[in-house]
Amino acid sequence: MNGVGVISYEVHGLDRLKRRGLLILANHPSLIDVVFLISFVRHADCIVKAQLSRNPFTRGPIRAAGFITNGDGAGLLEDCVRSLKAGNNLIVFPEGTRTPLSGPVKLQRGAAHVAVKGRVDITPVHIHSSLPMLTKGTPWWKVPARKPHFTIEVREDIEIHDFCASSASEALAARHVTEHLSEQLFKRSACAST
Numbered sequence: 001m002n003g004v005g006v007i008s009y010e011v012h013g014l015d016r017l018k019r020r021g022l023l024i025l026a027n028h029p030s031l032i033d034v035v036f037l038i039s040f041v042r043h044a045d046c047i048v049k050a051q052l053s054r055n056p057f058t059r060g061p062i063r064a065a066g067f068i069t070n071g072d073g074a075g076l077l078e079d080c081v082r083s084l085k086a087g088n089n090l091i092v093f094p095e096g097t098r099t100p101l102s103g104p105v106k107l108q109r110g111a112a113h114v115a116v117k118g119r120v121d122i123t124p125v126h127i128h129s130s131l132p133m134l135t136k137g138t139p140w141w142k143v144p145a146r147k148p149h150f151t152i153e154v155r156e157d158i159e160i161h162d163f164c165a166s167s168a169s170e171a172l173a174a175r176h177v178t179e180h181l182s183e184q185l186f187k188r189s190a191c192a193s194t
Contacts, residue, residue, distance in 0.1 A: 008147060009036070013154035016123060017041050020087040023118070025111050025181060026125035028093040033127050036152055037091050045088040047080070076110070081118035090114070094181065112177035115160045116170045122158040122177070124184055127151070158184065 017024070017040050024041065026033060038044045050071025052058045062069070068079045068090075083090050094111040115122050128151045158180065160173075167173035 006143075006147065007032075007150060009150040009152065011040065011152045011154070014040060016154040016157075017089070020089065021084050021120070022089040022123045023084060023111070023115055023120045024089060024091045024123045024125055025094050026091065027127055028095050029127055029129050030150075033093070034091065036127070036150065037125065040152075041089045041091065043088045045083045045090045047076070047090075047092060077113055077117055080114040081120075084114075084118050084120050094178070109174050109178045112174040112181065113170070115177055116164055116173045119160060119164065121160050122181065124155045124158060124181065126153045126155060128153075155184070 020043060022041075024037065026037060034046065038046070045067060046065075047068045047070050048062055050069045053062050053069045053071070068076065068083060070076055080090055080092075092111045092114070094108055095106070111122075114120070129148045158177070160177065163173045163177050163180070164170070167176060
């Protein structure tokens, strides 16, 4: 898409994604966010909707990639921690869906539970698009009149140890991690283009 001029993009902090066993949590403004992240991350693992693993068109690629499906609620947390401990880099969009164009953003606590249970630091990624493209509620064929520019910022790790040490339970620690992430993940930085 960049090569044919449909979009342009820049990445800040890409070296932070060159490690193994990362829990990468990103905001999700566009349908192509996962494509960006998987293209930058080696040994990538993702959580996909269980219904996609039963779809005849998507189940083959999902199985071949070895992605985690969200169908097994009880085992999902353990599957995620196991993937991280095996050295995979788990990409999660803690909103659970694409970011709405307006209104409040609410994060699910599942990603924070993975961080707390596995005692894994979070590598936050903020993705910004200069124009809405492939957003929630917009048909895929409605493209912007101008070329959108994506800015992908890999931020400093959020250390989990302090959240676990200062909380009475893992559930409380996950709540505090989610609150902190809500503030940090959606904050625009100076390097984001307008």
